[in-house]
Amino acid sequence: MNDVLPDEVGRWQRVEQAYARTMSLYGFREVRTPYVEPTALFTRAIGEATDVVEKEMYSFVHHDEPLTLRPEGTAGAARAYIEHQVHAKEPVSRWWYGGAMFRAERPQRGRYRQFYQLGAEIFGDPGPGCDAEMIDMLVQLLGELRVPGVQVYVNSLGGADTRARYRDALVAYLGPKAASLTPDSQRRLGTNPLRILDSKDERDRAACEGAPTLHDFLGADDRAHFEALRKHLDALGTPYTVDPRLVRGLDYYTRTLFEIKGAKDKLGAGDTLVGGGRYDNMLADLGGQAAPAIGFAAGLERLLIASELEAPAGRVDALVAPLGDTVGAALGLARELRRSGIRCECDTRGSTLKSQLRRANALGARVVVIQGDTELAAGVVQVKDLDAHTQETMPRDQAIRVVVDRLVAASRSVDSRRPDATTPTPVPPAAKPGGEA
Ligand code: AMP
DSSP: OOOOOHHHHHHHHHHHHHHHHHHHHTTOEEOOOOSEEEHHHHHHHHOTTSHIIIIIOOEEEETTEEEEEOSOSHHHHHHHHHHTTGGGTOSOEEEEEEEEEEOOOOOBTTBOSEEEEEEEEEESOOOSHHHHHHHHHHHHHHHHTTOOSOEEEEEEOOOHHHHHHHHHHHHHHHGGGGGGSOHHHHHHHHHOGGGGGGOOOHHHHHHHTTOOOGGGGOOHHHHHHHHHHHHHHHHHTOOOEEOTTOOOSOTTOEEEEEEEEOOHHHHTTOOEEEEEEEOTTHHHHTTSOOOOEEEEEEEHHHHHHHOOOOOOSOSOSEEEEEOSSOHHHHHHHHHHHHHTTOOEEEOOSOOOHHHHHHHHHHHTOSEEEEEOHHHHHHTEEEEEETTTTEEEEEEHHHHHHHHHHHHHHHHHHHHHHOTTOOOOOOOOOOSOOOSOO
16 A cells, blocks of 8 residues: 655646546546445455455454445445436436555555556446447547557457356366366366466466357357447547457456556556456346446556656746745735636745745746845835746736736646646736735
């Protein structure tokens, strides 16, 4: 579990803001569900024989009530959808969420015990149109987040009956080779044989070579659904690879399944940025009205490892530097600048001009407004532009307008150089507030 210090939070916020913007552009609305849910919700939704439920959940019993810190977001969203009878209010619901998830995994790069996911669900649309749109939306988002080397993998798991028939065929194929499997996979042969296909171990991979693929077992409807998904992705020009071995770790998927990976040189083994798929049976399995559903989750830390987005520039736009006995007036000046949208600090330490200028540099300020006793008496300030290397004395009110104009111009030129820049654009000066200084 990690601390995220303020120096890093800027990049987190840029990704979170880009995500929230993308979601609203696609008509998704944010949902917030609890961090703790009854343990039974996860065992029923995710599946008893999955790694997450078997080994990774932080579960505890409080006053006889078994509870678990949420290991993923879909189960809670589905529970909320059922509990609030959302299906009766609208035919299709598009929800997004973001927040911490908890899994007791072996920590490594890109794999943590408290990690953050950005996810979304669509309830009520059987696809495959929305499946294709969801995958394409993620590709667009990753482009905006400047993630290089994005690769999309898709597969179809068919319905529950396909899985059952395939499971039998896989067990029949792997059974005689059981001795060559890893101990984990030998165990999975009895509990969750599909997961053996997911194993990274060479012994398991060799044993699976030549195994029947799920596609041979897809029914006509499932096959048509998958073909239509591919057709829509082709129409959108979204590149993808069909990976018949893709199964993923959560048991609830049906039909469409996808993963999006980033460049291995940055991410190493944890190169899966996004995982998602359809789970058309979950709502009914959890006791709700049957409704088709699809969702995904992206690992925020992994997006941050993969993304080439830089931290937003500068902590403040301006520093107000009082000298002598002028702190009260300087605080009023800073307050007025902030009303005009200028991010600023007022240096209230009572230190020398030299040390205040050093601080302005450290904060990334572009302008320093200096006010000493003589200036205060004359109703003027000095505006020092650290980029243009100029310093001018001017009346206080004029200084506010000049600072705002310069910073608006500066942020425009930054915006035109870097389309993703998130330096806030200062708003034009407010009508002159009275009673200050
Ligand atoms: P899942 O919920 O297992 O389908 O995972 C979806 C995505 O969440 C993965 O592709 C990762 O990007 C991220 N993720 C899952 N588990 C972890 C973890 N322990 N630490 C960091 N990111 C994770």
